[in-house]
Amino acid sequence: MSQATIKSFFKSPHFAVVGATPDPNKYGHKVFAWYLSHSLPVTGINPRTPTVLTHETLASLKDLADPKGTSVSFITPPQVTRATLDVAAEIGIPAVWFQPGAYDGECVAFAKEKGMVVVARGKCVLVDGGVGVEARGKL
Structure with missing residues (x-):
């Protein structure tokens, strides 16, 4: 994975974390907090919790105000990631970051196929x- 690919991910004006959670022991919390600590405009996506770190979450990527301007980090099991990628492709998400353990080869192939x-x-x-x-x- 090149640095250019990572830089391209960060060209979006907005970010979302699928799997954001209020549990500070989980990576969904740590990744969401990382975005906040870097003053990046981030939205948590979690249908089961209304807030993470006092920020309102959304139930689905479909609820994003600017999906075509939002890069998405996934911290979900691969089967959840794959199902959510259908929505991401449908609404025009430009870039995805599959955190370790959140994807399989099918997820990567599908996302690349969708551009x-x-x-x-x-x-x-x-x-x-x-x-x-x-x-x-x-920085």
Whole structure:
């Protein structure tokens, strides 16, 4: 995965975290908090919880105000990720970041087939996201 791909992911004006959770022990919380700590406009996607870190969540990617301007991080089991990718493709999500454990080969192939920028293969925003944030001039 090239740094150029990561930088491309961060070109979007908005971000969403599918699998955001209020549980501070889970990566859905840690990744959502990472976006906030870097002053990035992020929305949590979780149909089971109304807020994460005092920020209102949405039940579905379909509820995003600007889906074509939103890059999405996934922190869900691969089968949930794959089902959510159908919605992502339908609404025009431009880029996805599959956090470790949130995808399989089918997820990657589908996202690429639909023309999305794809960050995967073990890359985690908590470790590798700084390259993209720096490119946005936020560090």
